[in-house]
Amino acid sequence: MLLLAITFIASLAHIDKYYIPAGSMKPTLLVGDYLIADRYAYGLYCGWPCGGKKIWTNPPKRGDVVVFRHPVLEEDFIKRLIGMPGDKIQIKNGVLHINGQAVKTEPAGAFTETYERQGFSGNYPLCANNPAIGETCIKTLKTETLPNGVSYDMLDIGDYSQDNTGVYTVPEGHYFFLGDNRDNSIDSRFHANTGGIGFVPEENLIARADMVVFSSSGLSLLSFWAWRKGRYQKAIK
Secondary structure, rough: OOOHHHHHHHHHHOOOEEEEOOOOOOOOOOOOEEEEEEEEEEEEOOOOOHHEEEEEEOOOOOEEEEEEOOOOOEEEEEEEEEEEOOOEEEEEEEEEEOOOEEEEEEEEEEEEEEOOOOOOEEOHHHHHHHHOOOOEEEEEEEEOOOOOOOEEEEEEEEOHHHHOOEEEEEEEEEEEOOOOOOOOOOOOOHHHHHOOOOOEHHEEEEEEEEEEEEEEOOOOOOOOHHEEEEHOOEHHH
16 A cells, blocks of 8 residues: 555656666665656656756756666666766776776675575676575675765676776766676666666666665565565665
8 A cells, every 4th residue: 555655646746656676786786676766856857848858957966866768779777877878987907987087995794695696687686696596695895986976886796898998988978887786787787788877868867766665575575575665765875
């Protein structure tokens, strides 16, 4: 009943609802999270007088978790906004660099979950260890703090090719996105025409993700024993 009530209120408030089917934004967003996102967070739709375009009254901020339309696939994605127009982004030995400066990164322990199928897709998580089904999957947990002071936790699984990149110069009118599950995210490090996201045009931004309203670790919503009680009405940051 609570979820139905929130969904109804969200519809009246011009808020969109989304389900998280994959783990690229762990630990911020988990597989099975149901969230709401404010599509007017960055401005208002003008309608026919403006050719159906959006009036940008509140520009996106570095560190926002954003829902956007993929530049090629025409599907909705959700990632964290890292690079602003004109920024130079690079990852060296797994450390994010913005405009030549390493982002502050601090150890934050470990992220653990059960090695089992997750969500409707039934995929297994990637792990830093090599667990058997039903055992504990471990990833290194770190806290990143962006130049504007936004902090969040991210995951490190191990050494991957995307831990060392060239320099990405974000074009004007575009943005650069990364997943918080850094080694298990197809994001702006990969070109949009080769299965990645690439640079996302400003007009493709849809909404800012604000709150997880409900979450289930089960393969079905009917698996009430798998509901995550600690994630009801959990703010996204």
